[in-house]
Amino acid sequence: MKMLMASALVLAALGGAALAEDKDEKPYKVVDGKVDQATFNGYRRYGNSCLQCHGPDGAGSSYAPNLTDSLKHLSQEQFAETVINGRQNVSSSQQNVMPSFGHVEDVVTYLDDIYAYLKARSDGALGRGRPERIGR
Numbered sequence: 001m002k003m004l005m006a007s008a009l010v011l012a013a014l015g016g017a018a019l020a021e022d023k024d025e026k027p028y029k030v031v032d033g034k035v036d037q038a039t040f041n042g043y044r045r046y047g048n049s050c051l052q053c054h055g056p057d058g059a060g061s062s063y064a065p066n067l068t069d070s071l072k073h074l075s076q077e078q079f080a081e082t083v084i085n086g087r088q089n090v091s092s093s094q095q096n097v098m099p100s101f102g103h104v105e106d107v108v109t110y111l112d113d114i115y116a117y118l119k120a121r122s123d124g125a126l127g128r129g130r131p132e133r134i135g136r
């Protein structure tokens with residue numbers, strides 16, 4: 001967050017044109033509720049690999065956390081680190097395991113897209129359900 005603000009300040013110092021670019025720093029694009037190809041791909045990959053535990057639309061389940069909440073405080077690096085290495089909750093009596101996806105090509109290759117989709121959901125830029133694609 002601090003870094004984001006700092007970069008926004010730098011961009012502001014560079015003038016109005018640069019400020020407009022600040023918006024492009026979002027990993028997703030949503031126009032009239034429709035998403036770009038990468039975000040749509042993230043939606044699909046999420047459905048294939050994450051939904052079974054994290055629930056529809058990233059909204060969480062009794063087993064795994066709500067990722068739209070998680071991405072309010074996790075950086076993209078922390079997100080990627082968790083997905084690639086996995087994590088095990090050893091402190092609770094319940095054994096909740098986040099599997100490691102480091103060897104799952106479909107996830108590693110499209111991790112940025114999955115992040116974009118979940119970030120759009122987390123920011124409230126995208127509602128629940130299957131999104132439509134821009135230009136379709």
Ligand code: HEC
Nearest residue numbers: 049050053063064070079082083087088089096097098107
């Ligand atoms: C087998 C069930 C399962 C699957 C499949 C799964 N997760 Fe998880 N995930 C979990 C559990 C359980 C946790 C919480 C682990 C803990 O408490 O430490 C978790 C935690 C996370 C966290 C950390 C959340 C936080 O607030 O710190 C992220 C990020 C995450 N998962 C992303 C993903 C993504 C992206 C996918 C799909 C590529 C995925 N997970 C697939 C079970 C799963």
